[in-house]
Amino acid sequence: MEKKRISGRVLYGADYNPEQWPEEIVEEDIRLMKEAGVNTVTLNVFGWGTIQPAEDVYDFSGLDRTFDLLEREDIGVVLATPTAAPPSWMFAKDATLLRVDENGRRVAHWSRQAYCPNHPLYRKEIRRIAGKLAERYGKRSNLLLWHINNECIVHCYCDYCAEAFREWLKAEYGTLERLNDCWQLRQWSLTKTDWAQIAPPLGGMSHTSVSLDYQRFLSDSNLEGFLAEKEEIVRISPDVPVTTNFYSIDFLGQIHPRWAQHLDVISWDSYPPHKDHGVWAAFQHDYFRGLKKAPFLLMEQASSNVNWKPYNPAKRPGMMRLQSFQALARGAESILFFQFRQSRGGVEKYHSSLVSHGTESDNRVFREISGLGRELEKLGGVLRGQTRARTAVLFDLTLLWLVGWNRTSRDVDYREAVTAFYRPLYEANVPVDVVHPLDDLSGYDVVVAPMLYMFEEGVPDRLRAYVERGGKLVMSYNSGMANGCDVVEHGGFLRPIADVFGIVVEEADALEPDMSNRVKWTDGACAGSGDRPDGYRTGKWGEVVRLEGAEAIATFEEDYYAGSPAVTRNRYGKGEAYYVAAHPEPAFIRELLLEVCQSAGVGPLVPNAPHGVEIAARETDDRLFLFLMNHRSSSVEIDLALLSAGAWTDAIRGTPVTGKIALDAYDVLVLEKPIRE
């Protein structure tokens, strides 16, 4: 974040919606905030109906008062524009403002984000309200950040969107001829002879190219709303940074790389699964940090359970704290929650909060919140600390759509494929950046590209150059199938860089659930990893690969491609390119990746750390922070002698630490030491 506001302390707090409560509650709430160590609240996220109760009526009295009281208590404000939830009068003014869903049905106004993002009335009103807010609050001393909209994903298929989609396509493709060609519309006589023939893909995916571009268009449509609001704000309040909080990757809609440059700071909302939460949360921290290769804000998380998953267990004692430190360890500058006071009605009333319906602050969760608040006060030194990773995992979230639409096996899943390759690095505490395939890769020694189904324009060149200059690239099956329009290029899979891998992929075989194969290291391959079993199961997918210069370091052992390469390695330029033509069990992937890392001189942050202990580092100009996080439900002993040499201090307690220390279940230790410049 280049702009000045956020600094000095880890932001700690929550969304706060006093407009949903009697006026007198604010003072009590501020007392509770102080008790919990809250130094930041996000206001006005859904307050549009309160501050603009009718088209030409504004009422800022409540917001003014809250601002004043917070300022008095030195609590910072993240000020949201309330544009995720237009008020009822606006829908009443023009019923076409209600969005039309994928099945062509106009929604009723009983929820947030019921609007069409391309509607002219919406675009006009969001500018107006953003401007009003900027004028009124843009100079407040405790204003830390602008927060535009909220989890800004709206899918709409109305006539306004249809028209905007056509304009978007004109800008993207220029001519209909080019569009017809890029999308291969001669198939099935879909060739368009007039732009007006193009309609949104109502009724679900029926043609992958149009569906893909419609998703890009929708993301851009939402982004245009963001930019419109930002323009109004920056005009008046240029010194305050601007963000919008991204939803977690579980919810598709925003294509973050198209947004990132327009945000002063990335912020996102983390709602990991209960089981196995560590790896998926870590992945997303590494991803959202990777968007700008910079620290980010954790804008929302839950103090305990959420209410919208199939099952919603309470976070066990210590888990919320563990997850908070995990965020901090991986680049967060804030630990913020949804929400301060639990709502009483609607569909979110059983989502946990800082202050609960029942016992308010007299409960375990609030006590853990307060304890964490006190700890974070000691950790301001971590801020602006960078993560230094020599390994990157490539991730293109549009593949969450595309692989699903194109999968020739129900069991092929992009998220699972990426996680399978991210997990061994995470578990071994190898620092990783998760980055887009078009990002600059020159700083990495190892790049892992699991199931890079789509080679968007520029990607093959970038990968080729990366290997040529000495990088190690590991790519897995179902990669390089299609170009950026989801069309296969002449020459087929991997072709633009098949020579980098030194192979030809001849066939792809999508296995039925009761089919499988076995893979085995060839003699001498992956030798660094000790005793080997006689093979590893692999399922779901296999490819028949022909060597054209590469060597096989593992082979299939069964079925008609027994003996053919399962993993290949090819020297290219100064680097090496690996290809994994199978979906093997975790142990195999772990051995492969750790071997590749080792050969590149890339190792774990702390060698031989106990299993289940996550370790991450942040480095400021003069200090190194090391986070040791025990994900086990039992205690574990760690020998600090494993750490790099230096005078390690417990960053929270301020005391020197040496020797062996025990970490309780879910406990965390933050260490720091000075760095010699």
Add this chain to the structure above:
Amino acid sequence: MEKKRISGRVLYGADYNPEQWPEEIVEEDIRLMKEAGVNTVTLNVFGWGTIQPAEDVYDFSGLDRTFDLLEREDIGVVLATPTAAPPSWMFAKDATLLRVDENGRRVAHWSRQAYCPNHPLYRKEIRRIAGKLAERYGKRSNLLLWHINNECIVHCYCDYCAEAFREWLKAEYGTLERLNDCWQLRQWSLTKTDWAQIAPPLGGMSHTSVSLDYQRFLSDSNLEGFLAEKEEIVRISPDVPVTTNFYSIDFLGQIHPRWAQHLDVISWDSYPPHKDHGVWAAFQHDYFRGLKKAPFLLMEQASSNVNWKPYNPAKRPGMMRLQSFQALARGAESILFFQFRQSRGGVEKYHSSLVSHGTESDNRVFREISGLGRELEKLGGVLRGQTRARTAVLFDLTLLWLVGWNRTSRDVDYREAVTAFYRPLYEANVPVDVVHPLDDLSGYDVVVAPMLYMFEEGVPDRLRAYVERGGKLVMSYNSGMANGCDVVEHGGFLRPIADVFGIVVEEADALEPDMSNRVKWTDGACAGSGDRPDGYRTGKWGEVVRLEGAEAIATFEEDYYAGSPAVTRNRYGKGEAYYVAAHPEPAFIRELLLEVCQSAGVGPLVPNAPHGVEIAARETDDRLFLFLMNHRSSSVEIDLALLSAGAWTDAIRGTPVTGKIALDAYDVLVLEKPIRE
């Protein structure tokens, strides 16, 4: 039933639709009715198109003739208004009469109940046809009962309904301010500033408060149709009782407590599952009887299989008879079937009947029907017999919606929770009334309130008073979360009567399927129940409870709330309140409930009866009837010495019974003895 018509004999018969058959079939059918012991038929349920073939054309000739023939044979008539299925000409006159489904699609007219219940044309025509029927048949000597509409559940989301919904809300809430507040519409800026902004919740549940009220509104909309018809009928035919047949609870739509006062007698349609049919049928008999605390009519059941469940086995020999006696034992005054003659076309043609497609009366089912008819002729004495229960189970069927919408675990299910607490009482033959939480509880010694998620206005006061005056109350988890608008009150769960329980619920924990806990009685607790295992598994849900005056009689043994209370007991006033913070296995619930009953002096009808033998009693002014029903697929011996003393007679055979008797698989014994006044 206060009105005079139904008396003297158990009504036995079926829906009869001669308008679907050639005229000459009626005489043959009446011969078969006599053979089967049928004394009652329900006419005209779907006959609108026959008696009013065009807007201004009536033709009652067929119905007249059927009435005459039945009268001659002393067969009573339940006369239905045919308003569940308006004829095609009416939909042709105004296509907006076709209802609009939850997804906004106007249905095609290929099924019954295709109409909008709020449509002015419908309202006008149902009054007209009801009046015509009352004029023509209201004085017939064999007219026993009016039967308005049929399973009167129609869900519609059209513009007429939208307008009627707004009027309904105005009547309910008075002002928009109050509505906004009650529904907490400030969240997400949903605040309505004009009534016209309110639309039906198309597209499924998106806001629980509006969806809940929409269901209440729909139930009332259907009820208004019923009342309109009733008004026309009572004006002309005031001495004949009026009912409408409720669907089983498996189908949501009618909120029975809002209807019950308007029916002269409750009637319902019982289609229990094949497996485990006893408990769910018994529950519903106890529920429908509980609506007026009076005997009821079994208006429909199947002679053998139905056709619309996922699997539809034939009722095994004896099962239909067993289920019929079960109804009688629990308060029925009639055993009626859908339908007399099996239909030839459409979607109900494979639903069983009295007279089948194929072998007509020459088959097992008809023989069982005839046998039962002869037995029931002996049981007129049972009529008006009351059920005397000192135990009540509270049941609010709106929770079948609400708990589903709000569940934070896919496995939390209101019906299952209620059944779990009803079952041990059923299996132990403890007489139970199933009543609404707002009913008068003063007559009960034990009240069980499983998962009473919603505390509607008045409920907490009623429960408090009940315990205060000496009652024993057992409530289970996920109770008292929300008020009658599904909004959490300040203070949270159980709060208005948390002091009655002497506890605070601090957290609710919705477990994933592979998570569980263990509960254990504390020393000395539940001592009356003999040897205890070391604990009982519990899953799905657990609550962290803090004692504030209560004692823990069972505790959790695992996870982070090990040691905290799983079941609490609190003395309050002259009574006791129990709270069950877990979902334990059946044995645990059984031990708890039987212990509570015992401590209240409430016991089974017959102690130590063999497992699988259901026992129920009905008491008239001078006689006690006891029904012994063997649900096992093998025979069982019962020692009549276990019964209360007295001169027991076999009520069907009229012979005295003593000693040990054997009951065959699925067999039933009805005993009676005189009561000394």
Add this chain to the structure above:
Amino acid sequence: MEKKRISGRVLYGADYNPEQWPEEIVEEDIRLMKEAGVNTVTLNVFGWGTIQPAEDVYDFSGLDRTFDLLEREDIGVVLATPTAAPPSWMFAKDATLLRVDENGRRVAHWSRQAYCPNHPLYRKEIRRIAGKLAERYGKRSNLLLWHINNECIVHCYCDYCAEAFREWLKAEYGTLERLNDCWQLRQWSLTKTDWAQIAPPLGGMSHTSVSLDYQRFLSDSNLEGFLAEKEEIVRISPDVPVTTNFYSIDFLGQIHPRWAQHLDVISWDSYPPHKDHGVWAAFQHDYFRGLKKAPFLLMEQASSNVNWKPYNPAKRPGMMRLQSFQALARGAESILFFQFRQSRGGVEKYHSSLVSHGTESDNRVFREISGLGRELEKLGGVLRGQTRARTAVLFDLTLLWLVGWNRTSRDVDYREAVTAFYRPLYEANVPVDVVHPLDDLSGYDVVVAPMLYMFEEGVPDRLRAYVERGGKLVMSYNSGMANGCDVVEHGGFLRPIADVFGIVVEEADALEPDMSNRVKWTDGACAGSGDRPDGYRTGKWGEVVRLEGAEAIATFEEDYYAGSPAVTRNRYGKGEAYYVAAHPEPAFIRELLLEVCQSAGVGPLVPNAPHGVEIAARETDDRLFLFLMNHRSSSVEIDLALLSAGAWTDAIRGTPVTGKIALDAYDVLVLEKPIRE
């Protein structure tokens, strides 16, 4: 095929769509065709937008050129009318041309078959384009066949269809009175008093009679389009045969017996499952051959995987060849593929082809294609060879809808029931015709009628006459329930021919998944089959049957119908009728059917052939061809002494064969010998 064109060589090739590729690719493709042995391609299947780019603009230059080049190389052309995919300008001209789906939603134009088949604009334009094509290409020397539309199934529910449906019904039923009666519309007051009251059954099945007729109407609507095109073609090009390629039975829509008479030759597209592909492909070959009791064309199959099944494994080496020979063995005159060159975009880009994206012809699949091409060149002698079957399996594909709609058990499935009775005949290599129940049965000794749920008008008489004249008929449960309108006739199941079976079906019992029964042969029954186990499991369904002249040859052994007949046999006239009242395990059905065949003197083509070896025969005027196909994944030895006597030659290699020969995994041997006339 009576018309002259197709003869002399097995047609070998694929759909070919050069309009999707740069012009210069055609010459390279023709080179590859020659390499692969391709002698036939299907052109123009989706080329409408190319040859008629605007309403009044035609451009045949590309198609002319392709035709010329193919002619020069002696490659025949199957010329398609492109009417499965109207071009965009046509939808732009009239948006009501877009079809309306079952839920009432008008589709967007992003896929093929987006049109309404009853739309006047469509009907006009298909005549125009068909005429143009006939004029231009009808006299080309290498034109082999006209191919109208493609997998011609379009389901539409628009207003044009509604009006056409009413006209169709008028033609079918004459009067509304008759319609009301046939559909039993008095139920639920559905009686129609004006044709205008009839609308398509939007929203899924709600009344079986209307839904069934709507499917017949849709099939006829598509057929009318076919006939309109055919009329234009035949007028100009009378000597070239005409077909349309039927989809496999997995996709419902076309009711083939209503189409067959209008096709000069049957053609169909075979996409069998990966597992157990043999039996389902064989069944369909026998079915499509049975439509005209004549050889047919295999118009499409995949060279390896498809892309649209839940899982899409590659065809293992040899499998494509095996499946091709299976088609030939069972009556095919062609082996054609979809498609020649793999498409680059859209939803079919990962469907296999002859020439692949990646390695073009340098891969296993192309090598297998080429090998097969060379073999087929030797097999021209097979053409016009007939299949001689003395056994028929009755199959009415409308039951795939009807049984589904009416099933009283989720597990009752028509396709599974039919396969269960077809499989033992297939596995024993007994030649079978699969025919419609209204077909001429006089040539068969054994007729098997699995689950013949519907007795359309004429079927009972035909079956009665068949048995009377000496045939053996085996019918299984859930048969004869309804007439051709899905209405039960007075008298019920089987009744019109219950006397032929000598039984009465008293009850049908649809079992839950954990219920089952046991069946056992009665003493002496099925004696020819050696040692018997003590019984066979049976599930899903059981019927309680009463003998009225028949004898029980197997009985149920459990539950309340223990001892009652499970299989009955009745002599009637000169024949015998068997009824199977259960769904027993495969071994039982096999024993039954082989016993019945044996008693009729019907045996396998080759007795005692090894399990897993499929054997089929084709007979021309002077030669007998025998196909031995090893479906096992390991090799098998076959003793040619088992074959009928004669001088057998390997039809591909032209060498005599005797003694024992080994067939490799998936390998095929084609033998021939002369027949003495």
